Amino acid sequence: MIDASDPRLADYANLRDVELRKSLEARHGLFVAEGEKVIRRAVAAGYPVRSVLLTRRWVASLSDVLEGLGDRVHVVDDAVMEEVTGFPVHRGALAAMERRELPSVAGVLGGPSAEGPRRVVVLEDLVDHGNVGAIFRCAAALGVEAVILSPRCADPLYRRSVKVSMGAVFAVPYARMTDWYGGLAELRAAGFRTLALTPDQSATPLDRAVMTERVALLLGSEGDGLSSRWLREADEPVCIPMSPRAMDLGVDSLNVVAAAAIACHGLMRGR
Helix, strand or coil: CCCCCCHHHHHHCCCCCHHHHHHHHHHHCEEEEECHHHHHHHHHCCCCEEEEEEEHHHCCCCHHHHCCCHHHEEEECHHHHHHHHCCCCCCCEEEEEECCCCCCHHHHHCCCCCCCCCEEEEECCCCCHHHHHHHHHHHHHHCCCEEEECCCCCCCCCHHHHHHHCCHHHCCCEEECCCCCCHHHHHHHCCCEEEEECCCCCCEEHHHCCCCCCEEEEECECCCECCHHHHHHCCEEEECCCCCCCCCCCCCCCCHHHHHHHHHHHHCCCC
């Protein structure tokens, strides 16, 4: 039986240590998928499997995935799983997957006359992995065709992002900007009208915003929202109208995931 010190389990070490994992995963070009459903979606999306770590009760249900992996399948008991990862893995199965090279923003968007996405979401400096994963899930569910990340956004392939998205990060094409300062210019060059979501109720209600053939919705960070530069550069600031009673109740805005869900639905108007 494999024990927690086995070097073959190094890909799964200390999964809750965010800084350590970011360094390790970047260095080795890997990410971790958790649970049968997410592992299957990663495999179906074409990500190569480095290894699988699982408890015995999951071997039968994942037998087709495990076929051909040979000694890259590591079966352990619950205690070893928890010792390696640093937490109880309730879904009982983890897979270390090879990352693929990300396409460029231009590669995802295409040119103004090219076939490509017509509705995209652009995330500026969202650093919470769970929120990024949840927004990918909203985008996939509501038909948004691509997601663009600013340079400082959290990693969609970090374990918590993948888990919260239920594998939607494998289904929605995405790219990361290399230049925050000039990032919106690249969207405009691809023919996108940019709508900046803001809690400011003097902005245009989202359901009244002008929707052209190609529209990009800009979403800001969890606390501060969009930067003043992006708000200023966007074609139009838009808001989700709040109830007249909202201010009386002390509610002046929505959290970023709730706002993203509503805004993604609104973004698809006319599509």
